[in-house]
Amino acid sequence: MGPVPGLRGVLATRVETARAGLIRTDPVTALGKLFRTTTFKLTLVYLTVFALFAAFLLVYFALNTRRLVTEQITETVDAEITGLSEQYRQGGIRRLVAVIEGRSRRPGSSLYLVTTFAGEALAGNVGSLAPGILDKPGWSETRYRRQEDTESAQHTALVRVFQLPGGFRLLVGRDLEERERIHQIIVAAGRWSIAIVLILGLAGGLFVTRRVLHRVDAMTETSRTLMAGDLSGRLPIAGTGDEIDRLAENLNIMLERIEALMHGLKEVSDNIAHDLKTPLTRLRNRCEEALRGAHSETEYRAALEQTIDESDRLISTFNALLMIARAESGQARDNMVECDAAEIAQDIGELYEPLAEEKGITLAVEAPAPAPLKCNRELVSQALANLVDNAIKYAGPAAARPALPALPPPAGSDETPDHETSVAVAVPCGTADAAMRVPRIVVRAENSGGRVLLTVADNGPGIPQADRAHAIQRFVRLEQSRSLPGSGLGLSLAAAVAQLHGGELSLEDNQPGLKSIIALPRDGPVQMRNETAGQDVS
Amino acid sequence: MAIYEQMNRQPANGRLSDVEPERIAMRLLIVEDDRDAADYLVKALREVGHIAEVAHDGEDGLAMALDGDYDVLIVDRMLPKRDGLSVIGTLRNKKIETPALILSALGQVDDRIKGLRAGGDDYLPKPYSFSELLARVEVLARRRGGRGEETVYRVGDLELDRLSHHVTRNGSEILLQPREFRLLEYLMKHAGQVVTRTMLLENVWDYHFDPQTNVIDVHVSRLRSKIDKGFSQPLLHTVRGAGYMIRDGAR
Numbered sequence: 004m005g006p007v008p009g010l011r012g013v014l015a016t017r018v019e020t021a022r023a024g025l026i027r028t029d030p031v032t033a034l035g036k037l038f039r040t041t042t043f044k045l046t047l048v049y050l051t052v053f054a055l056f057a058a059f060l061l062v063y064f065a066l067n068t069r070r071l072v073t074e075q076i077t078e079t080v081d082a083e084i085t086g087l088s089e090q091y092r093q094g095g096i097r098r099l100v101a102v103i104e105g106r107s108r109r110p111g112s113s114l115y116l117v118t119t120f121a122g123e124a125l126a127g128n129v130g131s132l133a134p135g136i137l138d139k140p141g142w143s144e145t146r147y148r149r150q151e152d153t154e155s156a157q158h159t160a161l162v163r164v165f166q167l168p169g170g171f172r173l174l175v176g177r178d179l180e181e182r183e184r185i186h187q188i189i190v191a192a193g194r195w196s197i198a199i200v201l202i203l204g205l206a207g208g209l210f211v212t213r214r215v216l217h218r219v220d221a222m223t224e225t226s227r228t229l230m231a232g233d234l235s236g237r238l239p240i241a242g243t244g245d246e247i248d249r250l251a252e253n254l255n256i257m258l259e260r261i262e263a264l265m266h267g268l269k270e271v272s273d274n275i276a277h278d279l280k281t282p283l284t285r286l287r288n289r290c291e292e293a294l295r296g297a298h299s300e301t302e303y304r305a306a307l308e309q310t311i312d313e314s315d316r317l318i319s320t321f322n323a324l325l326m327i328a329r330a331e332s333g334q335a336r337d338n339m340v341e342c343d344a345a346e347i348a349q350d351i352g353e354l355y356e357p358l359a360e361e362k363g364i365t366l367a368v369e370a371p372a373p374a375p376l377k378c379n380r381e382l383v384s385q386a387l388a389n390l391v392d393n394a395i396k397y398a399g400p401a402a403a404r405p406a407l408p409a410l411p412p413p414a415g416s417d418e419t420p421d422h423e424t425s426v427a428v429a430v431p432c433g434t435a436d437a438a439m440r441v442p443r444i445v446v447r448a449e450n451s452g453g454r455v456l457l458t459v460a461d462n463g464p465g466i467p468q469a470d471r472a473h474a475i476q477r478f479v480r481l482e483q484s485r486s487l488p489g490s491g492l493g494l495s496l497a498a499a500v501a502q503l504h505g506g507e508l509s510l511e512d513n514q515p516g517l518k519s520i521i522a523l524p525r526d527g528p529v530q531m532r533n534e535t536a537g538q539d540v541s
Numbered sequence: 542m543a544i545y546e547q548m549n550r551q552p553a554n555g556r557l558s559d560v561e562p563e564r565i566a567m568r569l570l571i572v573e574d575d576r577d578a579a580d581y582l583v584k585a586l587r588e589v590g591h592i593a594e595v596a597h598d599g600e601d602g603l604a605m606a607l608d609g610d611y612d613v614l615i616v617d618r619m620l621p622k623r624d625g626l627s628v629i630g631t632l633r634n635k636k637i638e639t640p641a642l643i644l645s646a647l648g649q650v651d652d653r654i655k656g657l658r659a660g661g662d663d664y665l666p667k668p669y670s671f672s673e674l675l676a677r678v679e680v681l682a683r684r685r686g687g688r689g690e691e692t693v694y695r696v697g698d699l700e701l702d703r704l705s706h707h708v709t710r711n712g713s714e715i716l717l718q719p720r721e722f723r724l725l726e727y728l729m730k731h732a733g734q735v736v737t738r739t740m741l742l743e744n745v746w747d748y749h750f751d752p753q754t755n756v757i758d759v760h761v762s763r764l765r766s767k768i769d770k771g772f773s774q775p776l777l778h779t780v781r782g783a784g785y786m787i788r789d790g791a792r
Contacts, residue, residue: 311670314668318668319751322751326750338651338654350746353720354746354748354752354756354760355756357756357759357760357763358754358755358756358759361759381748381749381750384748384750385748385750388748388750388752392752392754395754396754
């Protein structure tokens with residue numbers, strides 16, 4: 004019975020403690036958060052580096068000072084020994100003893116000792132020495148006591164023992180107290196300075212970290228509201244132009260793009276609803292009508308053909324939408340290769356030239372020089388084809404007619420394909436205005452700085468300035484063109500293709516007419532930020 | 542399709558619908574998991590005289606393709622058990638070179654490239670029209686034994702020399718633009734077979750997008766005016782609801 008509840012008890016307590024521990028961490032979070040920040044960690048690293056550096060500097064300084072002082076001492080001692088041994092050579096031991104007696108009495112004097120070969124002191128101011136010092140000639144460090152000192156006083160000195168001719172030994176030395184004092188001062192200074200470095204560094208680090216943390220917290224706060232679905236918010240910018248500001252600016256650009264995309268998506272779904280549901284309704288109505296009214300086989304056949312016709316149009320609209328979606332999402336970036344825009348212009352011009360001619364439009368290609376660029380040939384061709392197709396639809400004599408209500412869908416279907424006949428048909432049907440101008444389309448490919456421009460210019464009615472930006476948006480078909488076939492996606496597809504390549508589509512006045520320009524960077528798309536920078540320039 | 546039909550309603554000179562392509566019965570395997578779509582295909586193919594068998598998943602399709610002797614495989618890309626590209630890849634690894642047409646809802650250029658790299662011979666995005674599918678399947682079947690790398694193509698009294706780029710009809714030379722030459726070359730390579738507008742756009746112009754307008758028709762009618770004008774026997778025919786065909790009508 005005993006051990007089991009006991010064990011349970013222990014476990015329970017442990018769990019309690021653990022819980023308590025978990026709870027206890029909560030109030031610390033603010034400080035813990037501070038310690039976990041990158042800035043604070045960086046501060047610590049810098050602090051360590053600086054402290055180590057300061058310590059190294061002090062050690063270096065201390066060692067050098069010590070060496071300098073020692074050098075000075077040895078020089079003095081050497082000089083004295085040279086002088087004293089000279090005295091000895093000239094005047095013998097007596098003179099040496101006399102000189103030493105004299106020097107010993109001077110205040111702050113060096114240490115002197117002259118002994119016989121047996122170690123008996125003859126002259127000097129040394130009271131006692133560490134044993135055995137006199138036996139080894141040369142330099143040594145020793146504890147000593149002066150004659151006038153009390154028993155307890157002990158000093159350290161650097162001494163040199165010199166063997167004089169005749170068995171006498173001469174010891175000259177200097178006290179090391181000065182050297183030790185300098186050393187102590189340096190050590191003390193070192194301790195203080197490292198302590199100050201640590202305290203100031205830590206305080207500074209905390210201060211900077213808190214400031215940065217404050218800004219980052221503000222950014223986190225904003226991003227939370229953004230994530231909650233409100234895409235209109237923007238990250239705060241302090242205006243200091245530092246890396247956090249740059250980050251915030253770039254994130255804001257990203258947010259703008261996301262917002263635009265989201266907006267686009269909403270618009271697309273609205274437009275899809277409209278532009279796909281309308282033909283679907285027509286389709287359905289037609290089928291119902293056929294079931295209700297038509298009885299002859301020809302009538303059924305006609306109804307079915309119209310149904311197929313309508314569904315084909317639906318499919319092509321749908322394909323164009325998918326293509327735009329793909330281009331806008333950047334998925335087709337993988338297939339970019341070196342192409343020649345001049346060749347693309349020539350090929351597309353050649354593809355559409357007979358059609359233009361049939362409609363009484365002159366189509367010319369101006370691409371004299373190669374214009375190499377990195378692109379997806381298929382997509383760029385399609386974009387250019389759309390622009391040419393547009394120009395043919397809206398610039399031709401048919402388009403110049405003041406909006407006739409609903410022509411049968413294929414505008415050119417009645418005309419025979421032969422050139423002579425088509426011109427004959429085209430001229431009379433235009434108004435006086437249209438008859439005056441010769442409809443003309445120019446497809447141009449040219450180099451312009453680091454970019455390649457693909458231009459389609461016509462001399463048709465053009466698009467009013469106010470409507471141009473509008474025209475690039477999906478599904479927008481200007482009022483006058485409602486009667487012509489097409490999904491209305493041509494321009495927006497061209498714009499999406501240009502954007503995919505890091506370029507842009509612009510519409511300009513051709514005086515008269517419309518000039519559509521696809522400008523593409525020669526080296527293909529770069530990073531997103533450069534892409535926006537490029538758009539700012541143009 | 543029907544858009545084109547309306548556009549191509551030719552002046553009544555007898556060029557339309559009075560020509561039938563030279564059809565040889567084929568044995569086809571359809572690998573398609575949507576039973577309705579598969580049944581529709583089988584029925585439609587039978588109507589024009591071909592025999593079609595159906596497999597409803599990738600594993601069955603692979604087993605049938607390995608066992609049976611088919612002229613062309615029609616393989617849906619997304620299939621249960623084993624996807625279409627893997628079926629074709631496995632066949633190619635086993636040195637079975639039966640031409641394969643891939644059907645797919647993924648119709649973008651890069652999907653197409655992926656499909657052809659996996660060993661497919663042609664790629665048709667859904668939704669497709671039956672006439673497009675039929676034309677492509679027939680061209681694929683003919684590729685096996687038909688007109689390969691002959692240097693001179695002949696249809697009636699029309700001759701095209703692929704090396705010297707000379708085109709003559711009834712002995713007199715016809716001058717063609719380079720693209721018109723390629724257009725005629727492709728049509729003559731598949732003489733007696735229906736060639737759709739999309740096939741022309743893909744094979745003559747190397748574009749895989751929908752140009753939305755009848756550009757190809759205008760090119761073909763230009764070509765027609767060069768080779769048929771002034772001759773009592775037209776060679777270049779419009780096949781209603783499908784495309785074009787070059788054929789010696791006298792035979």
